[in-house]
Amino acid sequence: MTYSAKIIKGGKIVIPAELRRELGFAEGDRVYLERREDGGIIVRSHADVIRDLQRAVRESITKPFTVDDFIAEKRAEAARE
Template sequence: MTYSGKMIAGGKAVLPAELRREFGLRDGDRIIFERHGEGILVKSYDQVLREVQSNLKALIKHPFTVDEFLAERRAEADGE
């Protein structure tokens, strides 16, 4: 679906209300602009955060818990 917005004074972009509601955007929320070919991709800050978390999670080869981490540190301290 295609939407139309408007550029207003100061370089501010107005997103259509339907899109703001659909994506849960409220006044003051941060949005991210990315170059996408010859266009602009607009994402919510929360969406970008979820993407980064997902990418980082994929890099973890052996997930561990806080309890495992603390047990390792205790074992290291006992060995010193």
């Protein structure tokens, strides 16, 4: 569905109530705007951005760093000193 929004004084964009409800946006929520290469914009919730960052970090970890790894590293540092 397509919605229309209006830019008001101070550059504020009024998102239609129906769309806010559909997206779960509430007053005071932080949203992020991403500019697309084709000139459009994407509006994303703070929670959505955090989820994407968490997924990217999870995917970048090839081997988990365990407590045992940490202890072994600290013992090795102590032995070198």
